[in-house]
Amino acid sequence: MKPISKFFLTSFIALITFKSLAVASEAPNTAQLGADGFSVEMNDPRYTKLKTYLVEMKDGVLTPAELVVPEKTKFRLVVRNLGNKPAEFESNQLRQEKVLFMNAETTLVIIPLDVGTYDYFDDFAPTTHGKIVVKAKD
Amino acid sequence: MGQTIFVVCRESIEALLVIGILYAWMDGRADAATGKKWLFAGVVAGFGLAALLTLTLIGVSDLLGGESRAWFEIGMLTFASALIVQMVLWMRVHGRTLKKELEAGLEKSLQGKKSWWSVFFLAMIAVGREGSETVMFLYGSLLQLGTLASYVSFFSAVAIGLALAMVMFYALQLGGKFISWKWFFKVTEIMLLFLGSALFLAASEKLLGGPLAATDLPAWLYSNVWDMSSVLSDSSILGNLLASLFAYRSQPIGWDLAVLGAYWVTVIAILKWQMKAKVTPTVQATAEQA
Numbered sequence: 355m356k357p358i359s360k361f362f363l364t365s366f367i368a369l370i371t372f373k374s375l376a377v378a379s380e381a382p383n384t385a386q387l388g389a390d391g392f393s394v395e396m397n398d399p400r401y402t403k404l405k406t407y408l409v410e411m412k413d414g415v416l417t418p419a420e421l422v423v424p425e426k427t428k429f430r431l432v433v434r435n436l437g438n439k440p441a442e443f444e445s446n447q448l449r450q451e452k453v454l455f456m457n458a459e460t461t462l463v464i465i466p467l468d469v470g471t472y473d474y475f476d477d478f479a480p481t482t483h484g485k486i487v488v489k490a491k492d
Numbered sequence: 493m494g495q496t497i498f499v500v501c502r503e504s505i506e507a508l509l510v511i512g513i514l515y516a517w518m519d520g521r522a523d524a525a526t527g528k529k530w531l532f533a534g535v536v537a538g539f540g541l542a543a544l545l546t547l548t549l550i551g552v553s554d555l556l557g558g559e560s561r562a563w564f565e566i567g568m569l570t571f572a573s574a575l576i577v578q579m580v581l582w583m584r585v586h587g588r589t590l591k592k593e594l595e596a597g598l599e600k601s602l603q604g605k606k607s608w609w610s611v612f613f614l615a616m617i618a619v620g621r622e623g624s625e626t627v628m629f630l631y632g633s634l635l636q637l638g639t640l641a642s643y644v645s646f647f648s649a650v651a652i653g654l655a656l657a658m659v660m661f662y663a664l665q666l667g668g669k670f671i672s673w674k675w676f677f678k679v680t681e682i683m684l685l686f687l688g689s690a691l692f693l694a695a696s697e698k699l700l701g702g703p704l705a706a707t708d709l710p711a712w713l714y715s716n717v718w719d720m721s722s723v724l725s726d727s728s729i730l731g732n733l734l735a736s737l738f739a740y741r742s743q744p745i746g747w748d749l750a751v752l753g754a755y756w757v758t759v760i761a762i763l764k765w766q767m768k769a770k771v772t773p774t775v776q777a778t779a780e781q782a
Contacts, residue, residue, distance in 0.1 A: 395534070413550055420702075426711070440632035442625060446726035447743060449697045453625050455550045466714045473727050478499055480630055483727075485636035 391489065393422045397430060402464065405429040411454070413437035421484070424491045426466040434459045442477035448486070448489030451477070496633060496646060500653025503626040508661045511535065512616035513687065514611055516665065517583075527608055534612040538619025545624035546631065556615035562702035569695035572617045575610045576688035577759055580681055583764055584608075611675060677711040683737070689755050696751040713746040 372380055373488040378411055388394045396470040405424075410417040435454035443452045443462070452460050472486040513530065516529040521613045535762050550562060630650065700709075721742040734740035741748050 426714070428705070428708075439637055440629045442629075446732060447721070448699065449694075453549055453628055454625075455628060463701060465700060465705070465745075466711070468716045470716075470719070479495060 365375050381411060387422060390492075391422065392424060393418065398432065401430055401432070401461070405432055406461075409443070409474075409484075411434045411435050411443065411476050413439060413441075414448040414476050414481045416453075416474070416476065416482055416484040419482065419484050420487060422487045423467070423490060425469045427491075428466050429464050431462045431464060432459065433462065440478060443474065444477035445472060445474040447472040448474065450474075493518055494649075495585055496630070497647035497653040499629050500626060500650050501656045503622045504654060504657040506621040507538070507618045508657055509664070509737065510687065511615055512664045513680055513683055514614060514659055515683065518611070527611055529606040530612045531615050534615025535619050537612070538618040538623060541616055542618030542623030542627050542643060544628040545620060546555050549624060549628050550631070552782055559703070566695045566698050566702070568617055568621070569691045570697070572614055573688045573692040573695065573755075575614055577692070579610045579614075579687075580684050581679065582763065583767065584763075587611045594696050599758070630685045652739065666712070685759060686738045688759075689752060693741075694749060696747070700747055709747075716743045716745055717749055 386394050393407055396406045398406055402486055404405065407421055407423065407425060407429060409421065409441065411433065412435075414437070433443045433452065433454065435456060435458050438456065441454045441455060443454065443460075448464060448467075450462055450464070452462060467486075467488045469490055470490050474486060475482065475483045514531055515528070518524045518531070603629065636647055719742065724734075724740075724742060726732060726735055726740070726742045730741060731742060751756060
């Protein structure tokens with residue numbers, strides 16, 4: 355590889371790393387559970403109508419590995435790919451499938467769900483399986 | 493490397509299955525050679541479609557927007573499902589007469605061309621849909637490569653993945669050779685109709701999760717009617733395969749059943765109507781021949 359393209363590639367990767375670090379430092383994190391036992395919602399001024407949760411994918415690693423949401427409530431998932439390779443957010447049970455290029459972000463609206471456990475994973479690296487746990491509201 | 497083999501093999505198998513069913517369906521027919529050319533052309537066009545779709549996924553997707561992309565996918569899936577039904581109907585009429593026409597030395601009817609267009613579009617959509625994800629994955633992985641060794645390993649992984657998928661494709665074709673043709677025709681016909689239902693259901697689910705997401709539909713459409721995920725989960729390999737070929741759902745919601753019900757009622761009604769309508773022209777044709 356020519357030095358100049360090496361330079362661009364390195365700066366590109368550096369930029370991605372920097373950007374993902376910036377993203378990672380954003381609070382609050384959906385990975386945590388709130389006092390009510392449900393996952394903490396994402397605070398994003400773009401999405402105010404629906405409950406919104408953040409899912410991050412990084413080369414097969416899913417954050418959070420377990421998302422707890424209330425039953426029979428429509429919600430939005432913001433999915434980000436922070437990995438070095440493309441990722442595919444997939445859930446067989448939720449019938450969702452969305453490909454994400456490196457550093458891409460997408461949103462999905464999930465229809466109201468019944469109580470139960472639903473799978474989700476990175477279809478390009480299906481090593482770890484995440485879970486969406488739907489609980490009854492008290 | 494293992495990941496690349498896995499992705500290439502799995503994604504191409506899904507497309508190859510559709511092509512395999514089309515191929516097997518044509519194989520027993522008298523004019524199969526023409527049909528196979530159309531099928532091949534469809535596969536080539538599918539690669540073009542995959543490349544175009546990939547462009548919208550990686551860069552242009554912001555321009556195209558999520559909404560119009562969703563509509564495009566819904567349209568493509570619905571179109572493919574309608575094509576399948578139309579093809580099966582056409583085959584039922586011409587399956588018998590075509591052989592007679594050819595035996596009598598008659599030229600192929602013009603309607604034959606129309607059916608080949610369906611084969612072309614179906615192959616194109618099958619390859620384009622599965623292919624775009626693979627192309628994007630490969631392109632993204634390609635960007636990460638640096639050394640010559642990593643390039644070699646990458647391209648051999650792609651080749652192995654493709655080869656594995658081809659082996660399975662031939663296994664499927666061989667399987668078809670051991671079965672009597674009459675039976676195989678019936679089976680592929682039913683499989684095609686089921687594939688049509690799976691595509692139609694996928695389109696409707698994209699509609700429900702995309703353009704209809706903002707609308708609040710009656711609650712029964714969203715709730716699970718039954719749950720047999722403990723028997724055969726959608727996540728298992730078999731369950732997943734059944735889902736994409738036969739519209740299997742382990743936890744169907746009211747919407748799924750309503751959509752599938754509508755599909756099958758329509759298809760059966762058209763088949764019934766066709767059987768009734770067919771009686772008259774056949775009688776006329778025999779009268780003319782006499």
